[in-house]
Amino acid sequence: MITTDFVPGSPCWLDLGAPDIDADTAFYATVFGWDTEGMEGPDGEVGYVMLKEDGKYVGAIGKLEETGARSAWMLYFHTADAEATTRAVERLGGTVRVPPMEVPGEGRIAQYTDPQGGQFAVFQPGADGSSGLQRVDESNSLCWTELMTPDAAGARAFYGELFGWSFSDMPMPGGVEGTYTILTPAGQEEERAHGGLMELPADALELTGGRAYWHPVFAVEDVDAALGRVREKGGTVQMGPEDAEGVGRLAVVVDGSGADFVLLKPEPMPAR
Numbered sequence: 001m002i003t004t005d006f007v008p009g010s011p012c013w014l015d016l017g018a019p020d021i022d023a024d025t026a027f028y029a030t031v032f033g034w035d036t037e038g039m040e041g042p043d044g045e046v047g048y049v050m051l052k053e054d055g056k057y058v059g060a061i062g063k064l065e066e067t068g069a070r071s072a073w074m075l076y077f078h079t080a081d082a083e084a085t086t087r088a089v090e091r092l093g094g095t096v097r098v099p100p101m102e103v104p105g106e107g108r109i110a111q112y113t114d115p116q117g118g119q120f121a122v123f124q125p126g127a128d129g130s131s132g133l134q135r136v137d138e139s140n141s142l143c144w145t146e147l148m149t150p151d152a153a154g155a156r157a158f159y160g161e162l163f164g165w166s167f168s169d170m171p172m173p174g175g176v177e178g179t180y181t182i183l184t185p186a187g188q189e190e191e192r193a194h195g196g197l198m199e200l201p202a203d204a205l206e207l208t209g210g211r212a213y214w215h216p217v218f219a220v221e222d223v224d225a226a227l228g229r230v231r232e233k234g235g236t237v238q239m240g241p242e243d244a245e246g247v248g249r250l251a252v253v254v255d256g257s258g259a260d261f262v263l264l265k266p267e268p269m270p271a272r
Contacts, residue, residue: 120214146262152198
């Protein structure tokens with residue numbers, strides 16, 4: 001499970017690169033009921049919107065600045081040293097998209113592309129201990145992360161060396177052919193697993209033209225009701241809704257700007 005007790009390599013923040021901040025903010029406020037808090041840039045325009053559930057940060061939406069880039073959620077993983085992580089990314093065959101930079105009052109961030117094309121980021125907390133997400137693994141917040149990649153072995157080698165993640169394989173639920181790999185931060189028990197990795201052929205990775213990509217999984221109380229709100233605001237359903245044994249009811253959706261994410265009503269944990 002994802003927690004806010006962040007350790008190196010665990011998800012600690014996420015934001016959406018949006019071509020139209022107003023439209024995308026309205027979409028997600030409707031789908032999840034999130035409260036929003038705009039932050040003005042030097043030009044006086046809102047350039048970053050904080051997303052809140054019950055007064056706690058669950059993510060953000062920022063202006064998509066990169067020419068030709070698709071709208072997508074960016075997942076940030078905790079690091080104690082953004083510079084050291086950047087050097088490791090380059091050594092392991094990844095690409096530095098945004099070198100380590102200071103976010104005033106928060107810490108340092110950097111963004112990368114893995115050797116299979118998957119984009120991700122890291123966050124190094126500032127001296128004040130600021131660490132990112134304040135609500136996770138609850139309704140209307142991040143509860144899982146997923147990497148879709150054309151090369152599972154290559155992805156395991158890259159992220160295993162970079163973050164020290166451990167990996168455990170399981171059959172795909174529901175009798176679907178293939179293997180699903182569980183990702184766990186270094187030195188943690190499997191109950192601290194934070195995501196999954198799945199290999200898909202390049203022609204199945206349509207959103208990115210065959211390149212790997214990460215997407216977030218958000219917990220909701222009612223997947224079908226949430227899907228109604230997705231459609232109401234111009235989003236589309238890529239897969240589902242369906243019930244996956246041992247996982248819960250889920251659907252893969254795409255917002256009005258083309259960013260994908262997953263809705264999940266987790267299956268209740270068995271009583272101990």
